[in-house]
Amino acid sequence: MKGAERIDALADLSPGSVCQIVSLELSGLLRRRILDLGIVPGTLIRCIRRGPSGDPTAYLVRETLIALRSEDAAQISVRTLLNGEECI
């Protein structure tokens, strides 16, 4: 877990890559929903797939598949992990 690199937005992740949540820039109800799902700073999250028209993207968090819109995922900053493949 040492291959920490740069800070990205979750929305920029391409399917297959794994990263670690750094902070949530969301507010209000959505922020609470995201926290409730266990997407908290430090959590590992893997981008799984994009929808057929490319927009909602499914992420694997704590063995649960959760779809987020790109606008919302853009407000979650993450740290990409190089050796992430084995982490999740």
Added chain:
Amino acid sequence: MCAMMPTRSLSEVWSEAEIVRRSYPNSFSDQMVADIYGNVEQITNNVLTKQGSKRYLFDQKLDDLVTSKRFGYPLMLLLLVIVFWITMAGANVPSRLLASGLFAFQDQLTLWFQWIGTPSWVHGVLVLGVYRTLAWVIAVMLPPMAIFFPLFTLLEDSGYLPRIAFNLDHIFKKAKACGKQSLTMCMGFGCNAAGVTACRIIDSPRERLIAILTNSFVPCNGRFPTLIVVSSIFIGGAVAPYTGLVNALVISGLILLGIATTLLISWLLSLTILKGEPSSLVLELPSYRRPQLGSVIYRSILDRTLFVLRRAVLIAAPAGGVIWILGNIYIGQQSLLTSLGQALNPFGQLFGLDGFILMAFILGLAANEIVLPILLMSYLSTGYLQDFTSLEGLRSVLVSNGWTWLTAINMMLFSLLHWPCSTTLLTTYKETGSKKWVLLSFLIPTMTGLSVIFIFTQCVRFLGLV
């Protein structure tokens, strides 16, 4: 040179602390949640041993297909057509058997009534009115429901429905609505009242209202039989060898039209009375499950089929009696029913329908299930139906009352796009708590439907196609 120390009261310190705290509004709660999850993670790691991820791989492969660019949308369409094809092909024979059995029993009932010596009006109200309408409702509705609901419950149980929402969210976002609206629409296939209640899953109040107001654009179970019968008589029947498939395609086309209307109206609402930008979507995609056959049958037959049938029967029985009475009270030369039908007729004709159809839809406000039975009862209150059991018999009744293919299409369109039933309106009131939204949920589909059939009818007539 001793500078005076600023005297700081406790409240000053507190307000300063408050400023600092507010400048990091979220970090504290974030840390709390993160800690809670940290603890949970630790405990889970101690207690749980994980097995191989075979299941997960299977889910992945299925998702690769179901949500793929190439197959995602066609697969949804294919499933839609298949479900309706199975429903219609399977319902055909049982419907006919039920009809012949129930109408044979009507003759027996008539004999019994004669044997007891009841006055003819009692026989009329109870047998020709109440019993005959009930027989129609059951024969027309029960078989398609008993096939459609288990199929739908299978899809629901397997975990496919959230994938539909996942696939369609992009389109709903363009209409400035929520992708979960596709789930509430799926519920609407069963019953619009249930669909309106299901709108609770949508977080944003604006998007929830949009979903509630547009739910009735999805044909509910009470309307399917009408669509199926009319399509079978006038469209499927015209193409003899592939009747079942053609009907399935027609119904699927109508549903697509309903979905398109939903999106269009959602978008228009977002631009006008429910102004706003699309909010967020957090959608969980659960893993696929093998449906439990027992629970599928139990839930679909007992909870849904019999529940809906019971509601239809409770409303159809008195309605049948009332229709018979209206058809047999004469003022001058005409029965009350005929006068009512004729009063509505000019208005109906303007929209390519007729007075009786409009009346059936108005009475159908109580429950959509009774629209077709009421319509047939109205046509038959003066005439006599010789062949109860075949579509050909029904066709001749409708044609002799002036039906053309245009009437048939308008009937289907208006069935798809008209006011929600009273139960749905009541549910809308409960969910929104405001009469204004109830009124709108009545007016929006009605105005949409009337405009569509008006324009369609006038175009067809102008082109001289009928």
